[in-house]
Amino acid sequence: KNEVEQSPQNLTAQEGEFITINCSYSVGISALHWLQQHPGGGIVSLFMLSSGKKKHGRLIATINIQEKHSSLHITASHPRDSAVYICAAIRSPGEKLVFGQGTRLTINP
Amino acid sequence: NAGVTQTPKFRILKIGQSMTLQCTQDMNHNYMYWYRQDPGMGLKLIYYSVGAGITDKGEVPNGYNVSRSTTEDFPLRLELAAPSQTSVYFCASTDTSRDTEAFFGQGTRLTVV
Numbered sequence: 001k002n003e004v005e006q007s008p009q010n011l012t013a014q015e016g017e018f019i020t021i022n023c024s025y026s027v028g029i030s031a032l033h034w035l036q037q038h039p040g041g042g043i044v045s046l047f048m049l050s051s052g053k054k055k056h057g058r059l060i061a062t063i064n065i066q067e068k069h070s071s072l073h074i075t076a077s078h079p080r081d082s083a084v085y086i087c088a089a090i091r092s093p094g095e096k097l098v099f100g101q102g103t104r105l106t107i108n109p
Numbered sequence: 110n111a112g113v114t115q116t117p118k119f120r121i122l123k124i125g126q127s128m129t130l131q132c133t134q135d136m137n138h139n140y141m142y143w144y145r146q147d148p149g150m151g152l153k154l155i156y157y158s159v160g161a162g163i164t165d166k167g168e169v170p171n172g173y174n175v176s177r178s179t180t181e182d183f184p185l186r187l188e189l190a191a192p193s194q195t196s197v198y199f200c201a202s203t204d205t206s207r208d209t210e211a212f213f214g215q216g217t218r219l220t221v222v
Contacts, residue, residue: 031205035213041146043199045210086152090140090205095159096167097142097201099152 003027004089006100014108019074021103023087026068030092034061034072037084037102046072046085077107112136115200115214122190122221130185130217132200138212140203141183142167143175145196152199158183190221 004025013019023032034046047054047061049070054061058077063070074081087100113134122128134141143155144167154167158177172194174186183202187194197218203211 033203033211035211041197041216043201043213043216045203045212048203048205048210050205088152088211090203094165095140095205096157096165097140097144097154099144099154101151 002101003091003098004087004100006085006087006103008103009101010104010106012106012108013077015078017077017107019077019081019105019107021072021085021087021105023070023072023100024068025070025089025098027089027098028092029068029089030095031090032063032070033088033090033097034070035086035088037086039083043086074105079107079109082106113200113202113212113214115198115217117217118215119218120220122187122219124190124192124221126190127186127188128190128219130187130198130200130219132183132185132214133181134183134202134212135181136202136204136209136212137180138202138204138209139180140205141177142201143173143183143185143198144201145169145194145198147196155185155198187219192221195219195221 031050049063060073084102086102142157144152156175200214
């Protein structure tokens with residue numbers, strides 16, 4: 001079993017829908033990142049969370065330390081949101097960066 | 110511009126050749142990472158460093174070496190390149206002590222023939 005599990009692995013939705021991607025982890029962590037990778041291959045960091053909730057535009061990320069769970073939400077989804085979304089946890093102790101397998105999101109017009 | 114600079118962007122190596130992928134960050138981040146991404150696959154951690162002078166193995170360290178003599182630089186060395194090392198390589202840095210996001214290099218597409 002992977003230390004960081006994401007669901008779903010693939011998600012297709014219509015433009016405007018509310019999107020949720022989940023990430024569960026089984027190890028102690030000091031922080032968790034949500035990343036976005038577009039088909040061109042570049043990786044962009046969306047959020048770094050150690051507790052609570054963060055919001056940036058249409059993106060919201062939450063983390064529940066007790067339940068070892070994080071979610072990434074996209075409101076009013078748009079075709080340009082189509083990408084692979086990856087959660088990555090910084091293990092504690094040790095500080096090793098452990099990746100989920102990614103969620104491939106496709107938003108259709 | 111602040112960020113992670115990774116070079117080269119593309120490289121073709123012959124089997125048995127060696128090369129160094131360079132990674133530099135100017136944000137004074139303590140954590141730096143190297144990982145690889147095979148076609149259609151997820152990211153796998155090769156090596157990481159939590160500060161100058163400290164390096165540790167990730168999931169797939171065989172065939173690679175790293176050093177972290179300064180906070181800014183974290184080069185990845187490939188010795189005796191093999192076709193199995195054909196991949197896209199990414200360098201990243203972050204600093205959890207300052208609640209900062211992770212920054213990624215643009216990637217190096219390496220082909221070993």
